[in-house]
Amino acid sequence: MHFKARAGEKLRDTRLQQALAKAQGKFVHTRAEAILELENFEAYRDAAASIRDRVIRDLDLYLEQFEKNASARGAVVHWAETAQDVNRIVCEIAELHGVRKAVKSKSMVSEECALNEALEAAGVEVVETDLGEYILQLAHEPPSHIVAPVVHKTKDEVSDLFEQKHKKPRKTGIPELCREAREVLRPHFLSADMGISGANFLIAETGSTLIVTNEGNGRLVTTMPRVHVAITGIEKVVPTLEDIATLLRLLPRSATGQAITNYVSINTGIKSRDDSDGPEHFHIVLVDAGRTKLLGGVMQSMLRCIRCGACMNHCPVYQNIGGHAYGWVYPGPMGSVLTPVYAGLENALDLPNASTFCGECAVVCPVKIPLPDLMRNLREQQTEQGLRSWQERLALKIWAWTALHPGIYAALSRIAARILKGMAGGGKLLHYLPGGHGWTDGRDLPAPEGRTFRELYRERRR
Amino acid sequence: MRVGLFVTCLVDLMRPRIGFAALQLLEAAGYEVIVPDAQTCCGQPGYNSGDRSPAKALALKVLREFAGCDYVVAPSGSCAGMIREHYPRLFQDEPQQLEKISELAQRTYELTDFLVNVAKLQNVLGSFHGSITYHDSCSGLRELGVKNQPRQLLAKTPGLQLKEMRDCETCCGFGGTFSVKFGDISTRMADNKCNAIQASGAAAVVLGDLGCMLNIEGRLRRRGDNKTRVLHVAEILAGEEGT
Known part of the structure; x- marks a missing residue:
């Protein structure tokens, strides 16, 4: 199914619409309040964008520095060129350490790779422990948001799902539902052989991975099992802890409107003799999966992305259709750029076009990614590669030719003004327009006044 | 000049x-x-x-x-x-x-x-007796910083009362060819805008872009609202619409 068909379905899904309406208010307003706490929010955005640009410019150097420092602390760094490589590497790690069960905290990169399926095929039980991801694992659904993966579900749907899957009396309150999830998940943390996490940042100067979470599951996943695997994109590296301090002022505020998340976990190396907890083995999988293709090109600024989700939270298209309509891991404006770039331009023709270019995504982006410009560039690539429909190309050709021939353009405008007015009868509205059902299915077209401005202007001047 | x-x-x-x-x-x-x-x-x-x-x-x-x-x-x-x-x-x-x-x-x-x-216009030509709400069109707002300018001028218009609507800066769903290519999403966005306009209780919605005007008016009328007027800010300021 294509974007358009899915979006239409989502518009008609009343439960989804309820969930989206609620989420939108929360995300937009809490962020607006949170950024007010920073008097110089714009200066932070500039600083954050420049940190990210600095990293991207010398990505190889920072990655080498990261590998050297991580290795010095006993971690093993793996390089995965493709999504398949990620799955192979993680399955090999699981086999090496005799892993039967893995607990996982949220990782969108692992969604890019469909890692859970690969591990399950290799005989490893995988348990998602982020509450949202856990709900989705029970429901066999993909996330619809990169920060709040289950934002598309209402509380009632979760109550039904828990009752059915946990076979316990139905709970209706959020605290009771959370408690039940905790009780189910706790034994898994204790019995897992491996913990899989993502990483919001990699810190080059210390060789650490950093995750921001609110539920505490991330800390359990990264410290309790004897093996910890952190998977993240190569672009997530940041030079210093000082730089992290800047980025952390923006990430939680932009994402959830928090000054800081409940947990900020920095994982450096393996458990030492003096540590009371921590993994005996720490593997860090650094993923390319299309990222290096962006280096040095027009899409490079997309690599600044710190995955806060503000662009989708503020996108009026996303707000009305939710994340599943976008068809891949990343929804909203950032997904409309990343999906065609990573999964192929021809596989996501609608996405770069599914924007009014209202520009709000670029306004809220904490690292100043010019998302509308990137989407426009993808539209240009579609045109250059002949991927637009012949009808659209023909319409554009006709429009361009007439617009460049003012006499003919003026004559056609005069005719159109009269015909459209005539079609409205005596009224001021057209209820139907041949070939224009995209407009008239949901709206009337206000009729023109009947004569063009330039026609009238010329008359008045006489 | x-x-x-x-x-x-x-x-x-x-x-x-x-x-x-x-x-x-x-x-x-x-x-x-x-x-x-x-x-x-x-x-x-x-x-x-x-x-x-x-x-x-x-x-x-x-x-x-x-x-x-x-x-x-x-x-x-x-x-x-x-x-x-x-x-x-x-x-x-x-x-x-x-x-x-x-x-x-x-x-x-x-x-x-x-x-x-630039012109530092002191007085407007028109008057308007009633309440209006202002929709901030996206390009003007985010590309050109047009936010207070129309409001300043409308404030000089005799008889006019501004009632701000919620989400006045949210896109109405027009987006040029988007409105035809993604008609149903565009219509939903226009719907949200119409809801906000109607909730403001204003007699007219005023804005500065034709695309948004046609989109909002088209949706209001299709919903059966033939009362709320949709006016370009120039019409009010020049007094073409008057009372």
Whole structure:
């Protein structure tokens, strides 16, 4: 199914619409309040964008520095060129350490790779422990948001799902539902052989991975099992802890409107003799999966992305259709750029076009990614590669030719003004327009006044 | 000083009276206004559909036609934004053209922005007896910073009462060809806008862009609201609509 068909379905899904309406208010307003706490929010955005640009410019150097420092602390760094490589590497790690069960905290990169399926095929039980991801694992659904993966579900749907899957009396309150999830998940943390996490940042100067979470599951996943695997994109590296301090002022505020998340976990190396907890083995999988293709090109600024989700939270298209309509891991404006770039331009023709270019995504982006410009560039690539429909190309050709021939353009405008007015009868509205059902299915077209401005202007001047 | 009125293709075809309202306001502000007769479109449909070449050709056409004007003013944030923000990008690799295009960009203004910040207009011509709510169109707001300018002018309009709606800065769903390509999403966005307009209790929604006007009016009428008026800010300021 294509974007358009899915979006239409989502518009008609009343439960989804309820969930989206609620989420939108929360995300937009809490962020607006949170950024007010920073008097110089714009200066932070500039600083954050420049940190990210600095990293991207010398990505190889920072990655080498990261590998050297991580290795010095006993971690093993793996390089995965493709999504398949990620799955192979993680399955090999699981086999090496005799892993039967893995607990996982949220990782969108692992969604890019469909890692859970690969591990399950290799005989490893995988348990998602982020509450949202856990709900989705029970429901066999993909996330619809990169920060709040289950934002598309209402509380009632979760109550039904828990009752059915946990076979316990139905709970209706959020605290009771959370408690039940905790009780189910706790034994898994204790019995897992491996913990899989993502990483919001990699810190080059210390060789650490950093995750921001609110539920505490991330800390359990990264410290309790004897093996910890952190998977993240190569672009997530940041030079210093000082730089992290800047980025952390923006990430939680932009994402959830928090000054800081409940947990900020920095994982450096393996458990030492003096540590009371921590993994005996720490593997860090650094993923390319299309990222290096962006280096040095027009899409490079997309690599600044710190995955806060503000662009989708503020996108009026996303707000009305939710994340599943976008068809891949990343929804909203950032997904409309990343999906065609990573999964192929021809596989996501609608996405770069599914924007009014209202520009709000670029306004809220904490690292100043010019998302509308990137989407426009993808539209240009579609045109250059002949991927637009012949009808659209023909319409554009006709429009361009007439617009460049003012006499003919003026004559056609005069005719159109009269015909459209005539079609409205005596009224001021057209209820139907041949070939224009995209407009008239949901709206009337206000009729023109009947004569063009330039026609009238010329008359008045006489 | 000489102002070239960039009428915009939608005003020319659909709402000539808005063009005349703009003309009157500019003349009242003391400018000599010329209207180049061969003007057509700013090129945005091509540019935003991923085809730069017609957009560039049209940019050069606009450059030629408005060469003799000290300022270029459009009753549209979208078209003014195209000229001001996007024309220079079209020629960023052509230094010879870029200089002239950038100069054109810098002397191009959205109507209310021009009236407030350049013309420093003290009094408006019209009056309006009733309440209005203002929709901030995206390009004007985010590309040109048009936010207080129309409100400042509306505040000078006798009889007019402004009732701000919730989410006045949220896109109405027009988006040019988006409104036809993704008609159902666009309609839903227009619906949200209509809800906000109606909840404000204002008798009219006022805005500064034709695309949004047609979209919002089209949806209001389809929903059966034949009462809420949809007016361009120039119509109110020039007094074409009066009471």
